[in-house]
Amino acid sequence: MSAPPTEHAIFRLRLAAIFALVAVVLAFTLLLKETAYLFTTFMFLGPALLLVAIVLLGWNILGELREKKVL
Amino acid sequence: MKSRFAVAAAVAVLTAASALGADPSDFGVPPPHGWIGTTGEWIRGVGLVLAVLDVVLILALWRMVRRRGLTAASKSMIFGAIVVLPAIVVFLATATGMSESMTVDACGDCHVMESHVADLRNPTSDSLAAVHYKNRYIQNDQCYTCHSDYGMFGTVSAKLEGLGHVYHNIAGNYPQPIKIRAPYSNLRCLSCHGGAQNFVAKHEKEMLPNLMANKDSCLDCHGPAHKPEAAAAPEKQALR
Numbered sequence: 001m002s003a004p005p006t007e008h009a010i011f012r013l014r015l016a017a018i019f020a021l022v023a024v025v026l027a028f029t030l031l032l033k034e035t036a037y038l039f040t041t042f043m044f045l046g047p048a049l050l051l052v053a054i055v056l057l058g059w060n061i062l063g064e065l066r067e068k069k070v071l
Numbered sequence: 072m073k074s075r076f077a078v079a080a081a082v083a084v085l086t087a088a089s090a091l092g093a094d095p096s097d098f099g100v101p102p103p104h105g106w107i108g109t110t111g112e113w114i115r116g117v118g119l120v121l122a123v124l125d126v127v128l129i130l131a132l133w134r135m136v137r138r139r140g141l142t143a144a145s146k147s148m149i150f151g152a153i154v155v156l157p158a159i160v161v162f163l164a165t166a167t168g169m170s171e172s173m174t175v176d177a178c179g180d181c182h183v184m185e186s187h188v189a190d191l192r193n194p195t196s197d198s199l200a201a202v203h204y205k206n207r208y209i210q211n212d213q214c215y216t217c218h219s220d221y222g223m224f225g226t227v228s229a230k231l232e233g234l235g236h237v238y239h240n241i242a243g244n245y246p247q248p249i250k251i252r253a254p255y256s257n258l259r260c261l262s263c264h265g266g267a268q269n270f271v272a273k274h275e276k277e278m279l280p281n282l283m284a285n286k287d288s289c290l291d292c293h294g295p296a297h298k299p300e301a302a303a304a305p306e307k308q309a310l311r
Contacts, residue, residue, distance in 0.1 A: 005141055013136075013141075013149070014133075016153050017129050017132070017133060017149075017152070017153060020125075020129065020152070020153045020154075020157045021126065021129050023157055023160075023161055024122050024125050024126055024129075024156075024157050024160050024161075025122075025126065026164075027118065027122055027157075027160045027161050027163070027164035028118075028119065028122035028123070028126070028160070028164075030164045030167065030168050031115050031118045031119050031122065031163070031164050031167055032119065034167070034168060034171040034172070034177065035177075035180055036172070036177060036180040036181065036233070036236075036237050036240075037180075037237065037241075039168045039171070039172050039177075040234060040237050042164065042165075042168060043165070043168065046161050046164065046165070047161055047165070050157050050158065050161050053153055053154075053157070054153070054154055054158075057149070057150070057153050057154060
């Protein structure tokens with residue numbers, strides 16, 4: 001039985017979800033109708049936000065693996 | 072049941088793509104028998120469907136985690152919703168964005184370029200750009216084809232220049248009338264025309280070294296490249 005996730009872990013998870021959601025919404029808008037401004041915004045924000053989301057989620061996964069003494 | 076789902080998925084993807092007006096029959100030519108769309112249309116359609124799916128999944132997971140906490144099932148779904156699906160969607164959007172940013176419409180997005188695009192699309196214009204456009208010497212992405220360097224880093228440098236163009240358009244700090252930043256390289260013309268029979272027949276061999284070295288310009292005889300000042304109205308012309 002693993003311990004419930006800490007508040008920090010939940011916060012990181014929520015942040016990761018929000019960042020991924022924003023990246024996907026930007027991508028959706030770009031796929032729907034491209035403008036030069038939207039493309040520039042997406043190229044700066046989209047992959048960067050997704051990367052941050054993946055790092056935050058990875059942080060949680062690593063934390064849990066350490067807690068279970070897998071790592 | 073599975074085949075029904077597959078048909079429904081294919082219809083959703085194609086509907087999403089066709090709703091964007093990417094029409095292969097722009098010129099009244101019917102699509103070939105068995106036409107199922109271009110790679111670009113499929114990329115766009117799949118991207119749109121996956122993006123909607125991911126948004127729904129993230130919102131559903133958010134609700135599920137709030138109610139029941141983190142379970143083994145929700146954890147694996149979170150990985151899919153935050154890593155796998157967004158990575159695919161962002162990749163497809165990047166590919167579409169890169170491709171769409173090469174179109175004439177993308178270049179014409181900036182107000183300062185409207186007269187250039189109007190001249191390009193003007194069927195009565197005799198500027199070099201208009202002649203290339205109306206005769207379909209270049210089928211797609213006409214601005215990009217002539218104004219990007221070739222080779223591995225041509226696209227990258229064109230995109231970086233485009234970033235500068237967006238900045239100048241926002242800041243409004245470009246000189247008018249706008250001018251090309253560096254002299255136009257003949258190599259861009261020669262990469263298409265260089266080996267063509269009508270080029271070889273009409274140009275002396277002795278001309279080539281000077282053309283290659285940009286000592287003479289193709290535009291000396293074949294210019295002007297654009298006549299933005301002659302473009303009657305900035306609205307988009309009939310030849311699209």
